[in-house]
Amino acid sequence: MRIDLHTHSTASDGTDTPAELVRHAAEAGLDVVALTDHDTTRGHAAALAALPEGLTLVTGAEISCALDGVSLHMLAYLFDPAEPELLRERELLRDDRVPRARAMVGKLQELGVPLTWDRVAEIAGDGSVGRPHIATALVELGVVPTVSDAFTADWIADGGRAHVTKHELDPFTLVRLVKAAGGVAVFAHPGAAKRGRTVSDEAIAGLAAAGLDGIEVDHMDHDGPTRARLSALAADLGLLTTGSSDYHGSRKDVALGAYTTDPEIYGEITRRATGAFPVPGAGGIRA
Known part of the structure; x- marks a missing residue:
């Protein structure tokens, strides 16, 4: 069973439409794919309408946070998209993107x-x-x-010459909101140091104590030693570990399913979620 729990479509900064993304996921041999666009769930309806038979869709979003001046991203899975408090925060995050x-x-x-x-x-x-x-x-x-x-200091990396900060949630608040909306919270690429500063292991421990469910370990921006360190940290803290492509279509040089999540971990994510449930494909439309 091949499971990719981190992808993006044209609803945020991917180059595949939601319909194209689920079709490409099926063609790549995936059994499960999560659509996790930045701060939005707008692609879910189109992805569900086009979902091929044999592919299951996990609905989610990658939500922007900041802790002590360090930007980080939280993958929120299977939450109720209509829950008002989390919806309000997602709208604030989305509306700040244009200015x-x-x-x-x-x-x-x-x-x-x-x-x-x-x-x-x-x-x-x-x-x-x-x-x-x-x-x-x-x-x-x-x-x-x-x-x-x-994404370097010369240009638009965090703290770079052309970087501008944006509205970002406190991750402890976000974990609480995701859990209150029946979702599961996984810290995305926590060791991606080449993107900028990363949070400490102590901060991850604090998030775990606050209800964080897991951390993304197998990711293109984590080298071998980083994966080993994060795996050990997750074991110490009782966190789930996921693997994902962080697929953006042609915008990034990574294929769907390049990194995947263990089926037992996926099963635990679905057991913890109460806000929404994975949707198996029934054929869908071609687009």
Whole structure:
């Protein structure tokens, strides 16, 4: 059983539509895929409508947080999307994305980059605009060779020359909100040091005590020693460990199913969730 619990569509910063994503997941031989767009659940309905037979969809979102000035992301699975308190916070996060991105474009222009807001908005389309859309525009302009190369101190990494902070939740508050909405909370790529500063093991222990369910261990941004350290930490804290591709379509060089989650861990996630349930495909529409 092949399970990928972290993917993105055009509802945020992926390049596959939700319908294309679930079709590609089935073609990649996945049995289960989670759609976890940034701060939004807008892609879920289209993904469910197109869900191929034999593929199960886990609904979720990757939600922005910050702790002591360090940005981090929380994967929230199988929560009730209509729960009002969590919905209100997701809307605040989503609505802050446009002014933040506009401000980053302005900083890049001050650095001499001939980037326009109109082009960034065009790349984002109907999705929740984010840094990967800006990074894509920088690649188009020849400023950087790849999207990943835009996420450096020279450009738009946390603390970089063109970085602008955004509204971000306290992760302890978010864990409480996700659990209150019947969901399961997993800390996304906690050891991805090349993206910027990471939180300490002590902070992860504090989140575990506050109800965090797990941490994402097998991820493209974690090297072997980091995975070993996180696995040991999870065992000490009684946390679940997941593996996921963090697929963004053509925006990142990683394939669906490149990293996967153990079926027993997936089973425990579904047992803990009460806000929503995995949906098995019934054929879907082709798009």
